[in-house]
Amino acid sequence: MKFHTRKWIKPEDLNPNGTLFGGRLLEWIDEEAALYAVVQLENKHVVTKFMTEIDFVSSAREGDIIEIGIQATSFGRSSLTMYCEVRNMVTRETIITIEKIIMVNLDANGNAVPHHKTQIEFVRDRLND
Numbered sequence: 001m002k003f004h005t006r007k008w009i010k011p012e013d014l015n016p017n018g019t020l021f022g023g024r025l026l027e028w029i030d031e032e033a034a035l036y037a038v039v040q041l042e043n044k045h046v047v048t049k050f051m052t053e054i055d056f057v058s059s060a061r062e063g064d065i066i067e068i069g070i071q072a073t074s075f076g077r078s079s080l081t082m083y084c085e086v087r088n089m090v091t092r093e094t095i096i097t098i099e100k101i102i103m104v105n106l107d108a109n110g111n112a113v114p115h116h117k118t119q120i121e122f123v124r125d126r127l128n129d
């Protein structure tokens with residue numbers, strides 16, 4: 001799995017306990033998964049449909065750098081299922097895992113439509129075509 005995005009934990013990202021606010025992390029993950037789906041499905045009309053249980057394994061503190069990893073695990077007809085792991089960039093300690101994030105490919109009217117994708121594609125290969 002590639003960890004494409006790094007975040008530096010700032011005071012505005014903290015909860016009253018002084019650790020990373022879970023809602024902020026979920027926002028970052030949702031955005032990362034949406035962008036991953038946009039690139040894979042080559043369509044900017046995607047929505048989050050479903051997430052499995054979220055397991056906050058450990059936390060992060062102000063000044064920590066975390067990195068977000070997303071990996072496609074299956075391609076449906078209109079859906080894309082992804083696995084997510086967030087870890088501390090320095091210690092490699094896992095912060096959160098999400099077994100399944102499902103994004104759905106939409107048309108301009110917001111209806112689920114087939115994406116005709118079956119495997120992970122790399123942008124560099126598309127540029128070579």
Ligand SMILES: CCCCCCCCCCCCCCCC(=O)SCCNC(=O)CCNC(=O)[C@H](O)C(C)(C)COP(=O)(O)OP(=O)(O)OC[C@H]1O[C@@H](n2cnc3c(N)ncnc32)[C@H](O)[C@@H]1OP(=O)(O)O
Pocket residue numbers: 030034035038044046047048049050075076077078079080102104106110111112
């Ligand atoms: C290079 C370009 C630069 C441009 C750069 C622009 C970047 C710009 C990025 C913007 C990215 C924004 C991303 C924002 C992310 C949100 O904020 S999304 C907001 C929150 N989500 C929503 O509001 C979604 C609301 N739900 C819906 O609209 C409808 O449920 C949906 C998604 C259209 C699906 O409708 P539906 O009638 O359920 O459709 P249906 O065909 O039955 O199911 C569709 C698929 O979902 C699956 N599914 C349905 N229900 C479930 C379920 N409960 N569990 C699991 N799977 C399910 C089905 O199995 C099906 O999968 P496939 O078999 O087709 O693979």
